[in-house]
Amino acid sequence: MSQRPTIHHIPVCPFSQRLEILLALKGQSGAVDFSVVDITKPRDPALLAKTRGTTALPVLELPDGRILKESLVILRFFDEVFGDPVRRADPFEHAIENMLIAKEGPFTAAGYLFVMNQDRQRRDEFNERLLALYRDINGFLVEHNPDGTYLFDRFGVAEAVFTPMFMRFWFLDYYEEFDLPAGEDYDRVREWKAACLEHEAAQQVSFEEIVKNYYDYALGSGNGALAEGRSVSSFNFEPDWRNRPWPPRDKYETHASDAELGLV
Numbered sequence: 001m002s003q004r005p006t007i008h009h010i011p012v013c014p015f016s017q018r019l020e021i022l023l024a025l026k027g028q029s030g031a032v033d034f035s036v037v038d039i040t041k042p043r044d045p046a047l048l049a050k051t052r053g054t055t056a057l058p059v060l061e062l063p064d065g066r067i068l069k070e071s072l073v074i075l076r077f078f079d080e081v082f083g084d085p086v087r088r089a090d091p092f093e094h095a096i097e098n099m100l101i102a103k104e105g106p107f108t109a110a111g112y113l114f115v116m117n118q119d120r121q122r123r124d125e126f127n128e129r130l131l132a133l134y135r136d137i138n139g140f141l142v143e144h145n146p147d148g149t150y151l152f153d154r155f156g157v158a159e160a161v162f163t164p165m166f167m168r169f170w171f172l173d174y175y176e177e178f179d180l181p182a183g184e185d186y187d188r189v190r191e192w193k194a195a196c197l198e199h200e201a202a203q204q205v206s207f208e209e210i211v212k213n214y215y216d217y218a219l220g221s222g223n224g225a226l227a228e229g230r231s232v233s234s235f236n237f238e239p240d241w242r243n244r245p246w247p248p249r250d251k252y253e254t255h256a257s258d259a260e261l262g263l264v
């Protein structure tokens with residue numbers, strides 16, 4: 001068995017990217033082995049036994065066989081065991097960063113429900129729901145660091161948690177023409193989001209990779225499920241996303257075939 005911990009993961013999964021970002025921030029990218037799981041295939045029984053039947057990834061396996069699940073739990077564990085802590089040292093500031101992290105679940109759900117929505121009549125409703133969450137985060141950042149860029153003085157744990165979602169939400173820019181409206185209700189979160197997206201520790205995925213891989217989500221099929229009439233998932237590793245054409249943007253009108261997506 002490897003002497004380093006192993007993360008079993010899906011390469012394009014946002015929950016796994018937050019771990020990669022934290023390790024990169026700490027200069028500890030080599031401290032962990034990453035083992036790729038293909039969610040379009042039946043799960044390896046050996047891994048299922050280790051997780052006692054659950055399939056959600058990432059999963060951390062320590063060299064002695066102990067298992068940890070849940071990306072936020074693994075993130076905090078990594079922050080404690082490798083290198084200097086990224087978390088705020090001051091207990092109150094740490095609580096503030098945890099308050100922001102607590103907003104990530106509803107934010108993620110709103111973005112994914114929006115991209116998966118298939119009813120054009122309800123488009124504005126999903127758009128407004130996500131904008132309300134952006135305004136809430138804007139207010140939080142204005143309250144705690146009105147003149148800064150990040151929540152505190154540098155890219156920290158909250159940024160590692162949110163950045164992978166900002167990147168996944170590129171699927172909304174592409175398939176829903178989503179854009180933060182102009183104005184002060186969004187200016188602070190706009191600045192935060194832009195700084196998160198361009199941080200050097202967070203460059204594991206690209207706009208093109210997200211847009212192509214998440215096409216099936218835009219048709220309402222999540223987590224490697226197959227859309228109607230298709231035999232290959234847009235998450236397939238082969239052919240490589242770089243060699244596939246851009247999917248059609250009009251998700252409400254057009255459903256591209258395996259061939260049109262360059263998947264066969």
Ligand code: GAZ
Nearest residue numbers: 013014015039055056057058070071072108109112223
């Ligand atoms: N809470 C877990 C964590 O580690 O933080 C969530 C992990 C997770 O959902 N992993 C997914 C998985 O392993 C891949 S990434 N699925 C394969 C399986 O067999 O379970 C999922 C959502 C969602 C938004 C995003 C994702 C996603 O809802 O990207 O719901 C399930 C999955 C808004």
